[in-house]
Amino acid sequence: MTYSYDYPHPAVTTDIVIFTVQDNALCLLLIRRGEDPYKGKWALPGGFLRMDEDIEHCAARELAEEAGVQGVYLEQLATFGTIDRDPRERVISVAYYALIPSDDVALQAGTDAAEAQWFPLSDLPPLAFDHSDIVRMAQQRLSAKMSYSTIGLQFMPAAFTLSDLQRVYEIASGKTLDKRNFRKWVLSLDLVEETGHKQTQGAHRPAMLYRVKKPSRIDIIK
Amino acid sequence: MTYSYDYPHPAVTTDIVIFTVQDNALCLLLIRRGEDPYKGKWALPGGFLRMDEDIEHCAARELAEEAGVQGVYLEQLATFGTIDRDPRERVISVAYYALIPSDDVALQAGTDAAEAQWFPLSDLPPLAFDHSDIVRMAQQRLSAKMSYSTIGLQFMPAAFTLSDLQRVYEIASGKTLDKRNFRKWVLSLDLVEETGHKQTQGAHRPAMLYRVKKPSRIDIIK
DNA sequence: TCAAAAGTGTTCTCTTTACACCCATGC
């Protein structure tokens, strides 16, 4: 079966940049391609838009199919469409990005995707297509949003200590932060609350565990 | 001639939101549609992507063809692609936005476009397709960027007074600003310079005329 | 000489940053 049009049409795809914080590094998820073009190369998860689904739905579906990642809040990044970005045909790609907690990383292993792996941003392999442009833009956007929104909370698991949270912010921003000022700031935003439980771990005073009050919400701050 | 594909392909278009400040109001440019669907309705300038042009080129071309507006700095806004946004077929639209000086508004009249007109944002007619969603998003983006970037300078003509500039900022933000603080702020950014000429206009002290130092550049401030 | 917009500094307030010690636990 073929589909015919009076004028030429490009193909439309989505690509998704998924960040997490793992082993003291900001990481992103890549898929090793099983097909040409760029067979064997690492690429962002993503794929072709179906005619009966919204663009964001396409991104969510591809992410689930290729990487076993579900239920994340996707935000549109930008649309990439230079003429030769795909050797097969003209392809317009709508890029999305999302942040997931480091403890969801385990889900990753259970997927049936060909090969999915986390890479530290500081040590990425060469990427297929124009995916390094997409990653670069995602990095810029993330870094900007970290400083003027509550997006960073999306990195956090169901329960975490304030020191965990500070570590995530330090890794994502690349700066060290003052403990007292950071805590004052976080608590003043009124976005996290005590769970009532403490985490006893190691030879030191147990830390209060917190949870995010409205996990799905991203607010602009400042 | 027809174009055939193994899988269905959506059409891809661009839509452009052009802002200006005119008669003490923030305005945008609309085109009255000459064809179905939505014949006779007002819509954003825009049109179908050609296979041999980049997406941004498409936006610039449509803007020139339909509205006679040229040489503006276009910034990608977002991509809209809900399933039923166009009754003809599945259409994915990449939206752009730009700001132009109010004195370029005159160019508008000289175009051969069917019908192009400036509307104050506060008094828009009903729009075709999902264009009011696009406009809403553009408005949010503009308002955000006005507060943390130098994008507002793009509204300014080749020469202007600091009072002109303040007026533009007040209109775009909807707030009144303190004259001394505004001037201190603008001059501290080092983005405008004196032209050396003064504007004598009306029964009052002549005002120094300024120009933007790097007109094409948008910086993040604060 | 009056009206109308241009131009110009200082003070106060609030936000942000810098900084050091005691606490609870496991070994």
Added chain:
DNA sequence: GCATGGGTGTAAAGAGAACACTTTTGA
């Protein structure tokens, strides 16, 4: 009892907001 990370307040500096009068021109 000592090593380890958890938890807490205050003071100094910097950024942002408030505020009123003199100048130059045309009519």
